[in-house]
Amino acid sequence: MSRPIRILVAKAGLDGHDRGAKVVAAGLRDAGMEVIYTGLHQTPEQIAEAAVQEDVEVVGISSLAGAHMTLFTRVLELLKEAGAGHIMVVGGGIISEDDIVGLEKRGVAKLFGPGTELPVIVDWIVKAVDAQRAEAAKE
Amino acid sequence: MTYDLAEKLVNGDRLALAKAITLVENRAHGHEDILEECFRNRKPAVRIGLTGAPGSGKSTLVNAMIKLLRAEGKTIGVVAVDPTSPFTGGALLGDRVRITTSESDEGVFIRSMASRGAVGGIAEATDDVAVLFEASGKEYVLIETVGVGQAEVDVAASADTTVLVLTPEAGDSVQTLKAGLMEVADVFAINKSDRPGAERMALDIRSMLEMRASEKGWTPPIICMSAIRGEKVDELIDEIAKHREHLASCTSAADRERTYLVVKLKRAVERMLKNDLWRGPDGSALEKIADDIADGTTTPYAAARQILDRYRARSGQGE
Amino acid sequence: MTKKPPDKDYDAAKKKWEDELASPKCRQMHDRFETISFREIKPLYTPEDLGHEVPEDYMDELGFPGQHPYTRGVHPTMYRGRTWTMRQFSGFGTAKDTNKRYKYILEQGGTGLSVAFDMPTIMGYDSDHKRSEGEVGKCGVAVSSLADMETLFDGIPLDKVSTSMTINGPAAILWAFYIAVGEKQGVSSDKLRGTIQNDILKEYIAQKSWIFPPRPSMRLITDIIAYAADNVPQWNTISISGYHIREAGSTAVQELAFTLADGFAYVEAGIEAGLDVDKFAPRLAFFFDAHSDFFEEIAKFRAARRIWAKRMKNKYGAKDPHSWTLRFHTQTAGCSLTAQQPENNITRTAFQALSAVLGGTQSLHTNSMDETxxxxxxxxxxxxxxxxxxxxxxxxxxxxxxxxxGSYFVEKLTDEMEEAAEEYFRRIDELGGVIPAIEKGFPQREIADAAYRFQRALESGKRVMVGINKYFEPGEKVTIDLLKIDPRVDEECRENLRSLRESRDNKKVKQTLAALKKAAEGTDNLMPKILDAVRAYATLGEIVDTLKSVFGEYIETPIF
Known part of the structure; x- marks a missing residue:
């Protein structure tokens, strides 16, 4: 049996809307992943540091208060600075199409818009991590 | 590559420490080399186990202890263990939420671990993580587990000092506390003691402790405290220090280290043996043997002897 | 069908209602109301209109409008006398930007304003705090000091408008800003009208915008209630909110039960603080969600009024009928909206709004189609x-x-809502009350379970959201226009604060903050001290930090 996927689920920014983050975290757990949940109101610095310490393969960030451009970009920068640029960053929340394109250009691996169903998220992460592990095994 | 990792870890590289923990946790290829290297470079830390029911406030207590220890300039490694779901193999690890270290503090390293039930050996894994923390220079290692199963009790018990965290809500049930849990406690922390029932609970524990002979000359202290308000946390840390002094007074540091190393050795041997055994042809032949037992051709005992004999012969040939 | 003559209570109540209806203060907007086909519509219909006998429990469960237990409405005339307030929540960017929008609203004939603050303000951070980065002015207007509040209401006479402010953790401070703006305009505090949300319990349960732990937060709330009773008598001191509980994924019953339980907790806190229940209970208001299940929502609103009236009268011994009436604002369900085919949201919102009107709401916010x-x-x-x-x-x-x-379905649903809520009250009592229940994570767990169950039901197709799991259009591109917030907002707010910190009397700021700290350590009412600091132009963040140094901060245990 392959080892479980380790993923950090973080609620970035000051708003407290954690329904989405928690439903996704519970869904990923039920899909057999080890989910590290950071709780609310996380700064990009806290998210990046937790991702490094926990040596996760994926960071999932939920943002609903419109600060996603600042927050996601900063997390990507900080991970790179820490030498952990290999960690995949995905996200979800109230993010417009324009911003999704912009963030994916900056290096966010995938953004899930409002109304995305859990199995879609699970499938995407499983496939992406499999690919990443296969890549790492080659090296 | 693994040597690099160990070297970086010893030099304080956080990323290397994180990666080494992953390798050890997965028992991945090369993890033994890293452990060996780290073991040579370790300086024994103060190992504290914290256990208690869900909701007793262990993480909050860890947070409060970190604040105090950091104020004294101590460096700390934390490993927080949560159970893996036996049905899905997944786990939700939420202990970080309550641990609010300042974001740029390099003196603290927190790692969440799932117990990964069937894989077993969680006590050994956390113990090995402690070795990695020690090699990276951490002076304190806090191991936090939910005190619900034997595995978790083992985790806590392998620390130098074990703190059992209780809340007054459990007041009526001190009598029914899981057998074995009371016994592992070197210090009792009654958290959320501003709530009614704390005093009574302390009395209950006290009378239970009096009923059993105090072993090794140490009577576990009972501290009524509040982790969230940071009340009496300093007292708890003092009691932990006293417990260490007590240990030092009745056995020499070298003896304790020796006892600890023997446990480690045994665990390592058992795990390696197990891996070796089931990795061989008998691992794959298990189904066939199971069939034989099921249809009465053989018994589990006879089969076990047979497997072991074959294993010895196989190892003998290898020499 | 046999017709039994109605009993004496019924007759008396009916007469009382008819007299009220005829009195000059209950003037109706038209002499005659009629259908689109010109048939007359009476103000009220009862079993008598069908020639049915009046059920025995009619007076206990329904009664007449404007009378206990208020199931049929809080006013004798309801919308025939006064329509609900159409109160649209707004705020964005700097205080200056929002001031322009408010003036526009008032020019269009509006008399009520509803302030949406940005996340830093809601969490008690100044615009120039590191944690505010990227969030200033994004979800509402940024207000960090009395100076910002002066700008926000520049040219708007506070004795002429009623203002609702969605603010909780730092409610006392934002309210003090508002009172101080009144002072500057020469409007005394007894003339101020409006509402602060100030419902901290639902923050711990659902909305998660807290600052301090529950117990000191409750103290701030009772301080506000006491201060208002003496100095700002026309102000609604708490808007007890189910909206956020529902949006976090609760069921209708949970929304109803947890909201009312919160309400009773505030009443008990007020009584414990030594206040006369009839002196503050009339200033408590409610705020509910209107979700998509049409009849269930209507039943929820009716049950809410009935439960509140019965308990206030019987359990808390309130004598003033104003203490018995549950007045509420409604917002349509944001969580029911979809990013896919956003125009469909107009239809959803319309049905939801209709349920709020049929349920007897006092004011209503309808969501816009693009809010997801x-x-x-x-x-x-x-x-x-x-x-x-x-x-x-x-x-x-x-x-x-x-x-x-009288609809069999709606009346039965109303009864069931009441029973199910009572069951939750019992469970909360067993846990020792609302705050212990929150500390044990009880409501949070109930809500998280309901949210997860709904998500699963959606995925199995048992629940349908049009455009999401049925009638979806793969590859759809959203084509509606979206509002963008000018990136200069951040900079402008920071600059305002910088010049404020330079120009004010910093010695006075220090003194007033020290006095506040001392008061916080004791038990005196904090409002006068907060007002002193506000008048000296201490900022929101400075005041919050002072209180944090005494009260600490709240960290929740997440519950899945």
Missing amino acids: LALPTEKAVKIALRTQQIILDETAAASTIDPLA
Whole structure:
């Protein structure tokens, strides 16, 4: 049996809307992943540091208060600075199409818009991590 | 590559420490080399186990202890263990939420671990993580587990000092506390003691402790405290220090280290043996043997002897 | 069908209602209300209109409008006398930007303002705090000091408007800003009208915008209640909110039960603080969600009024009928909206708004179709407002009082809602009350379970969201216009604060903050001290930090 996927689920920014983050975290757990949940109101610095310490393969960030451009970009920068640029960053929340394109250009691996169903998220992460592990095994 | 990792870890590289923990946790290829290297470079830390029911406030207590220890300039490694779901193999690890270290503090390293039930050996894994923390220079290692199963009790018990965290809500049930849990406690922390029932609970524990002979000359202290308000946390840390002094007074540091190393050795041997055994042809032949037992051709005992004999012969040939 | 003569109570109550209706203070807006086909519509229909006998429990469970237990409505005339307030929540960017929008609203004939603050303000951070980065002015207006509040209400006389402020953790401080603006305009505090949300319990349960732990937060709330009773008597001191509980994924029953339980907790806190229940209970208001299950929502609103009235009268011994009436604001369900095919949201919102009107709401906010994507554009806001106007002026749904009374389905649902809520009250009591229940994570767990169950039901197809799991259009591109917040807002707010910190009397700021700290350590009412600091132009963040140094901060245990 392959080892479980380790993923950090973080609620970035000051708003407290954690329904989405928690439903996704519970869904990923039920899909057999080890989910590290950071709780609310996380700064990009806290998210990046937790991702490094926990040596996760994926960071999932939920943002609903419109600060996603600042927050996601900063997390990507900080991970790179820490030498952990290999960690995949995905996200979800109230993010417009324009911003999704912009963030994916900056290096966010995938953004899930409002109304995305859990199995879609699970499938995407499983496939992406499999690919990443296969890549790492080659090296 | 693994040597690099160990070297970086010893030099304080956080990323290397994180990666080494992953390798050890997965028992991945090369993890033994890293452990060996780290073991040579370790300086024994103060190992504290914290256990208690869900909701007793262990993480909050860890947070409060970190604040105090950091104020004294101590460096700390934390490993927080949560159970893996036996049905899905997944786990939700939420202990970080309550641990609010300042974001740029390099003196603290927190790692969440799932117990990964069937894989077993969680006590050994956390113990090995402690070795990695020690090699990276951490002076304190806090191991936090939910005190619900034997595995978790083992985790806590392998620390130098074990703190059992209780809340007054459990007041009526001190009598029914899981057998074995009371016994592992070197210090009792009654958290959320501003709530009614704390005093009574302390009395209950006290009378239970009096009923059993105090072993090794140490009577576990009972501290009524509040982790969230940071009340009496300093007292708890003092009691932990006293417990260490007590240990030092009745056995020499070298003896304790020796006892600890023997446990480690045994665990390592058992795990390696197990891996070796089931990795061989008998691992794959298990189904066939199971069939034989099921249809009465053989018994589990006879089969076990047979497997072991074959294993010895196989190892003998290898020499 | 046999016809039994109605009993004495019924006759007396009916007479009382008819007298009220005829009195000059209950003037109705039209002499005659009629259907679109010109048939007359009476103010109220009862079993008598069908020639049915009046059920024995009619007076206990339904009664007449404006009378205990208020199931049929809180006013004798309901919308025939006064329509609900169409109160659209707004705020964005700097205080200056929002001031312009407010003036526009007032020019259009509005008399009520509803302030949306940005996340840093809600969490008690100044615009120039590191944690505010990227969030200033995004979800509402940034207000960090009295100076910002002066700008926000520049040219708006506070004795002429009623202002609702959605603020909780730092409610005392924002309210003090408002009172101080009144002082500067020469409007004494007894003339100020409005509402602060100030409902901290639902923050721990659902909305998660807290600052301090529950117990000191409750103290701030009772301080506000006491201060208002003496100095700002026309102010609604708490808007006890189910909206956020529902949006976090609760069921209708959970929304009802946890909201009312919170309400009772505030009443108990007030009584414990030594206040006369009839002195503060009339200033408590409610705020509910209107979700998509049409009849269940109507039953929820009716049950809420009944439960509140019965308990206030019987359990808390309130004597003033104003203490018995549950008045509420409603917002349509943001969580029911979809980013996919956003125009469908107009339809959803219309049905939800209609349920709020049929349920007897006192004011209503209708969501705009683009709110799952960004703050609403002006056009989307206008459509949302027009939706309310269509309900009022075209559907005639507001022309008779409590039109669904007597429906077998709605009456049964109302009874069931009440029973299920009572069951939750019992469980909360067993846990020792609302705050211990919150500390044990009880409501949080109930809500998380309900949210996860709904998500699963959606995925299995048992629940349908049009455009999401049925009738979806793969590859759809959203084509509506979205509002963008000018990036200069951040900079401008920081600059304002910088010059404020330079120009004010910093010695006075220090003194007033020290006095506040001392008061916080004791038990005196904190409002006068907060007002002193505010008048000296201490900022929101400075005041919050002072209180944090005494009260600590709240960290929740997440519950899945």
